[in-house]
Amino acid sequence: MNSISRFFWFCSGTHLSTLEKHPTEHNKYLGIGATIFFTGLFAALSGGYAMYFVFKGGDFAWLFALFFGIIWGLAIFNMDRYIVSSINKNATTNKQIWQATPRILLAIMIGMVISRPLELKIFDKEIKERLNVSYLNGQRSKIDTLNKAFDKKYTIEINKLNEAKAERDSLSAAIKADRQKLNFEIFGNKTTETSGVMGYGAFAKRKEAELKQREQNLDTLTKDVRKMEAFVDGRKQFDGLMTEKLYTTKQLDSLSNIAGFADRNWALGQLSYNVDGTRDNNTAIAITFIGLLFIFFECLPVFVKLMSSRGPYDQAVENIEITQVHLSNKDREFEVEVADGIHETRVSTEIEKRKEQIRNRARKDLQSED
Known part of the structure; x- marks a missing residue:
């Protein structure tokens, strides 16, 4: 259980050694990390399923789908992890909302991308029937x-x-x-x-x-x-x-079994309409709500991070950051003082060197006059 918790903490983008010191924050970041992980998992399934139709008919279609699904899932996982971890809970509420706005928009786009291939699988039977009608017509x-x-x-x-x-x-x-x-x-x-x-x-x-x-x-x-x-x-x-x-x-x-992603995506859009052109509200609502479900699921970690109060972990992270900034400033001052000292030493050394050169030249001139 401890290993699973640490894994989900890692998924949430937390500083593990700091989080372990604050037990009251464990469950919150466990939930956030689990949500991010399963979002990445759904993204992997969605991307793999979509890519399967791109290479469908080839000998290694499943292998390409598996490879792309893993890459796509990891990409979405990493992006979600960054989106959540980059929200600064130590800022004011307005600033947090301002920080979260582009991240929410990005999460909505990711949710839409993830939901489409999964919708294709959910409505697979209806899509094949609509494709049959389309091909026949x-x-x-x-x-x-x-x-x-x-x-x-x-x-x-x-x-x-x-x-x-x-x-x-x-x-x-x-x-x-x-x-x-x-x-x-x-x-x-x-x-x-x-x-x-x-x-x-x-x-x-x-x-x-x-x-x-x-x-x-x-x-x-x-x-x-x-x-x-x-x-x-x-x-x-x-x-x-x-x-x-x-x-x-x-x-x-x-023909419907070997249909590509574009044809199936078109057929999914046509499910909102009957064959006679009238709108099928029931199917349209079902497709819309499934898409909204995945969009909400994608935005959920951001909302949880925004709605959660500022806890001891956030305070500890702020203290660490302040300390690190202070140490960085001190290191900079140290380097500046060292550089200044070295520069002064180099200057004084060069002055003495040139003075000695002038003295030697003067002695030679006196000796030549004698």
């Missing part, structure tokens, strides 16, 4: 665009084909109706267009000859339609229309 739109472009490119050929089909269908219907009339004539069924006399007479023979001629025309027309259809199908194959089909459920699931 995209494929349908692509096929429609290709069809429109093809129809515009081959307008003449398609119009001829449609006219030939209409003529074929009309001729086929007429032949069917005339065949029925011929049967009525042969079997003696009385209608407005038949004689009602049973037998294969001259009228029936003439009708059958006409039907055979029209059937030959129908066969020729059908062959022409098939040729035109073959040409149009060949053009569709060449332009890629035949290979473009709507995705199956299995294909959609496969």
Whole structure:
């Protein structure tokens, strides 16, 4: 338990040897350190999960995700530790708030960054469903665009084909109706267009000859339609229309499973809206509150440090800092005095040296005159 406490004290950025002397402060900084630690842990999970989708599909995706998750978690942990430890409890309330403001803004940004990948995991099922709808609509739109472009490119050929089909269908219907009339004539069924006399007479023979001629025309027309259809199908194959089909459920699931971070992030944003474009307030509120939860969790150590009263540990730290500043000033004075003394010694030594040089020069001049 003592080792765990010391670890969380370290996480809170305290001076361990000083904190150990003040038992009443132990729990406060234990809680702050634990919050900072778990924030870093969530950041590691969030960063690793996000990076997994960046390298997804590679052989070492999990290894890259693990490595980046650890680095990201340590970075956020170190930043949070600095943010909390840099708030000076010995300053006035206004100054503490002024110190904490940029740190709170930074904590909010960190909370937003941490929360997004975790939200992607929480709403994973809904995101996949929305991606499936998006991919299916995209494929349908692509096929429609290709069809429109093809129809515009081959307008003449398609119009001829449609006219030939209409003529074929009309001729086929007429032949069917005339065949029925011929049967009525042969079997003696009385209608407005038949004689009602049973037998294969001259009228029936003439009708059958006409039907055979029209059937030959129908066969020729059908062959022409098939040729035109073959040409149009060949053009569709060449332009890629035949290979473009709507995705199956299995294909959609496969696409959503390999979707990247950007696609999943877009889908998460779209969860706040229904497919028809209306706003889904329930999902939007859920996503918002999850994000706010992580933001609050990230800001919590700063708020705890601000709300906590000035304790004996803070007083002890201030005393240590005052002492260290005083010692630093004394060291500076010592160094200044030593430097001044050395300088004076160097100056006096140099003066004596130059005086001696002048005396020696004067002696030489006197000796030369003698």
